[in-house]
Amino acid sequence: MDARGHENGRQVFRPSRILATLTAVSGLLWLGVFVYLCTFRGVPLHLFASVVFFVALFAVATVYYGRSAIVVEGSQLTYRGMVRTLQFGFQDIRKLDVLPSLITVYAIRLPGRLVHFTSLFPQHRRLAQLLVEQAGLAPLRA
Numbered sequence: 001m002d003a004r005g006h007e008n009g010r011q012v013f014r015p016s017r018i019l020a021t022l023t024a025v026s027g028l029l030w031l032g033v034f035v036y037l038c039t040f041r042g043v044p045l046h047l048f049a050s051v052v053f054f055v056a057l058f059a060v061a062t063v064y065y066g067r068s069a070i071v072v073e074g075s076q077l078t079y080r081g082m083v084r085t086l087q088f089g090f091q092d093i094r095k096l097d098v099l100p101s102l103i104t105v106y107a108i109r110l111p112g113r114l115v116h117f118t119s120l121f122p123q124h125r126r127l128a129q130l131l132v133e134q135a136g137l138a139p140l141r142a
Helices: 017-037 045-067 124-135
Strands: 010-013 069-073 076-080 085-089 095-099 105-110 113-118
Touching: 010 124, 017 045, 069 124, 085 113, 095 124, 105 124, 113 124
Parallel strands: none
Antiparallel strands: 010 069, 069 076, 076 085, 095 105, 105 113
C-alpha cells in the first residue's frame, strides 16, 4: 500500500503489499519442493541445502516487506524495519542520500544511525520530498 492515514497529519509509507504476498507464495512453493524431495530416497544433501536456502530467503523477504514502514506524524517519524523500530524527529535528519539504480535506495542519515527505504515504496518520491522539506535539507536533484 502507499501512503495513507492522513487524519491528524499521520502518513504511513510502506512497500507494496503485493511484494509480501509474492514472496510468501514463492516461499510456500519452495517449501512444497522441500516436502516433495523428502518423498525420495538418495537425494543429495546439497540439493536439500539449496531448497532450504530458498525457503529461508523468501521467508526473510516476506517478513521484511510485510513489516517495513515509515510513519510520519507531526514532527516525528517512526521507522519500522525488519527487526528494529526507531523514532526520530525531522530535526535529527542530517542528510538524505539517493542511490539511483534499478531499485533506488534512499539512505536517511541520523546522528550515529542510518535507515533506508527503497523505490519499492510506491510513494518513495513523495516521502523523499517530504523528508527534504521538513528537515530543511538541500533540494533533491531531478
